[in-house]
Amino acid sequence: MTAGRNGKGKMTWGRRGVGCLAAALFLLGALPAPAESPAGESDPAETKAPAWTVSESEAVLKARDITMECEIEPGSKKKQFEAALDRSYRTFWNSNGGKGATITVTLPEGEEAGGVWFQWYDHTHAIAVQIRDENGEWKECGHTEGAFLSDFLPLPERTTEFRVANPESSKKSTPLPLAEFHVYSRGELPPEVQVWQPPADKADLMLIAGHPDDELLWFGGVLPTYAGVQKKKVQVGILVPTLPRRRLEELDGLWTCGVRNYPVFGYFRDGYTLSLRDQYEHWDKFSVHKLVTGWVRRFKPDVLITHDFKGEYGHGAHQVCADAAVKALDQAADPKQFRESYAEYGAWKVPKCYIHLYPENVIDFDWRVPLEEFGGRTAFDVASEAFACHISQQDTDYAVEDFGPCDCSLFGLYRSLVGPDVKHTDLFENLGPVEDEPEP
Ligand SMILES: [Ca+2]
Numbered sequence: 039m040t041a042g043r044n045g046k047g048k049m050t051w052g053r054r055g056v057g058c059l060a061a062a063l064f065l066l067g068a069l070p071a072p073a074e075s076p077a078g079e080s081d082p083a084e085t086k087a088p089a090w091t092v093s094e095s096e097a098v099l100k101a102r103d104i105t106m107e108c109e110i111e112p113g114s115k116k117k118q119f120e121a122a123l124d125r126s127y128r129t130f131w132n133s134n135g136g137k138g139a140t141i142t143v144t145l146p147e148g149e150e151a152g153g154v155w156f157q158w159y160d161h162t163h164a165i166a167v168q169i170r171d172e173n174g175e176w177k178e179c180g181h182t183e184g185a186f187l188s189d190f191l192p193l194p195e196r197t198t199e200f201r202v203a204n205p206e207s208s209k210k211s212t213p214l215p216l217a218e219f220h221v222y223s224r225g226e227l228p229p230e231v232q233v234w235q236p237p238a239d240k241a242d243l244m245l246i247a248g249h250p251d252d253e254l255l256w257f258g259g260v261l262p263t264y265a266g267v268q269k270k271k272v273q274v275g276i277l278v279p280t281l282p283r284r285r286l287e288e289l290d291g292l293w294t295c296g297v298r299n300y301p302v303f304g305y306f307r308d309g310y311t312l313s314l315r316d317q318y319e320h321w322d323k324f325s326v327h328k329l330v331t332g333w334v335r336r337f338k339p340d341v342l343i344t345h346d347f348k349g350e351y352g353h354g355a356h357q358v359c360a361d362a363a364v365k366a367l368d369q370a371a372d373p374k375q376f377r378e379s380y381a382e383y384g385a386w387k388v389p390k391c392y393i394h395l396y397p398e399n400v401i402d403f404d405w406r407v408p409l410e411e412f413g414g415r416t417a418f419d420v421a422s423e424a425f426a427c428h429i430s431q432q433d434t435d436y437a438v439e440d441f442g443p444c445d446c447s448l449f450g451l452y453r454s455l456v457g458p459d460v461k462h463t464d465l466f467e468n469l470g471p472v473e474d475e476p477e478p
Pocket of ligand 1: 120121122123124125126127128129130216217218
């Protein structure tokens with residue numbers, strides 16, 4: 039979507055609809071000890087569990103968000119720390135640097151911390167957690183690399199007090215731009231906690247979109263189906279990073295769909311035009327092609343999918359995505375083009391490329407089939423719930439629509455190196471494992 043259509047900031051929590059995702063399950067806590075058999079038991083095969091035992095599933099300890107139960111002592115700007123606890127991505131706590139860049143957390147009586155989840159505001163930030171050693175001195179027990187806007191750090195067992203600080207390896211102690219801060223108790227993490235994997239070394243599917251939320255509005259069930267259900271390695275690339283809060287909304291939406299590889303963002307400024315030519319006036323064409331070709335070489339997708347050539351409702355940025363993607367089919371394979379990314383990643387020939395609403399070799403997906411992996415919700419439901427994570431966009435006219443002129447279920451096979459689609463039901467047709475010939 040375009041800039042300037044943002045909402046007025048609903049102060050509601052933005053992670054709806056992730057309940058049934060197969061989220062990364064971090065079993066941080068110990069299970070209760072198994073019940074001992076009473077003495078003098080007869081044949082074990084006939085032994086029934088006593089009524090007071092719990093099933094294995096019940097015994098799994100569930101982590102809880104206990105942030106508001108903790109005593110939290112920011113190292114600086116204490117009155118402003120509420121901004122890191124208000125569950126709004128519009129607000130953030132920007133600490134002082136140096137010794138002011140700390141947060142000390144004391145758990146409530148009888149509670150142990152399992153981990154801490156950071157959501158950074160406008161840039162990623164490497165962060166460490168410290169616990170006290172036997173002399174009472176703070177000692178680092180783990181740190182992030184600062185690769186993601188959403189970072190989770192597990193804590194050692196029996197942590198009842200910890201401190202957040204810049205890593206010891208950092209050359210200087212810089213301010214912490216923290217949009218949201220969460221403390222979790224020990225146990226299996228709830229689905230909303232994002233534990234991102236790095237961008238894919240080798241993607242099955244790459245989706246290139248203009249702005250955060252375009253990958254939902256115009257691609258509907260693609261991400262829930264291929265990332266969430268089929269567990270493909272799905273790499274999303276967004277050309278326009280827009281505002282900080284929208285990048286956090288983007289992560290929420292992708293996580294809801296089951297995407298686990300961290301997305302990549304381009305660096306192009308938002309701007310609404312209605313033609314390819316005008317958009318290339320706004321953005322340097324060479325820079326766009328260089329970036330997109332570099333992405334294709336880096337992520338080596340089997341299937342590349344992007345916007346309508348006509349930009350859905352006419353958006354020039356969407357048209358540029360389609361233009362740059364199909365140009366990259368040749369450019370990524372040609373060692374003479376964009377030699378820097380060729381030297382780093384080598385050439386890549388994309389086996390299949392689909393374009394939204396392309397009128398030839400069309401797949402017409404049914405996004406309304408209940409999916410067991412999403413607890414009976416459909417890919418359409420999940421895409422809609424993921425779009426709802428984009429809180430800043432909820433008072434626009436946009437919605438996920440698998441009907442009408444921008445039907446998000448229609449994709450045409452623009453180019454294939456693996457033969458034509460015959461079944462027209464799957465982006466990965468002709469890419470699956472080769473089945474053995476049946477015995478004669
Ligand atoms: Ca906030």
